[in-house]
Amino acid sequence: MxxxxxxxxxxxxxxxxxxxxxxxxxxxxxxxxxxxxCQLDTANIVGYQNLLSLVKKRETELNIPENRMFYLSVVPEVFDVIALNIKESGLWTTKGLNRLIIEKPFDYNVTSAREFNRKLIEDFDETDIYYINHYL
Structure with a gap:
């Protein structure tokens, strides 16, 4: 597109x-x-690097601060790979604020959800992670 x-x-x-x-x-x-x-393959870091180039270009063109929000409304199987690629590609490295927003359900049961959360807080500050439960 x-x-x-x-x-x-x-x-x-x-x-x-x-x-x-x-x-x-x-x-x-x-x-x-x-x-x-910008379309990308969630498992390929090159797409995230291309997105980073586009985001930086737009931040400069529009003279906007480096405050970035990543809203993940995807199947649980790809949450961790997307989050890791956001971090590894440099998208998470800014002079401003970052937020990782995860739309539930973010896993299949309490045990797997806790494991998923444990993995996330290894790479991200817990205060930068928001969970949204759209069933409420």
Missing amino acids: SDVEFQTKVEQSLTTFSRISTDDQSGVEGFISTFRY
Whole structure:
């Protein structure tokens, strides 16, 4: 998917679901123009390194601080590899704040969930990890 195709999807979503009018095209177009699309293989660190290059470029172009949020809404089998690749690729290394947000269920039972959490806090500060339970 190209950046333009992704931006079109964002615009369609805003038009369909936003509670705020999207009639002000100048504001909407400016907002939509900031979006970029980057697809990667979760198991291949090269994709994360490419994402890091894109993120750094956009931070510079938009003059925004290096505050990064990684929202993982994926199957439990890939949480650990994604988290590790975020760390190993340099995406986690910033001058600002980082947050790792994990949407539950993040494992299959209490024992495996505790093991998963133990692994995460080996590589990430526990205060930077947020768990979201969308069933509440």
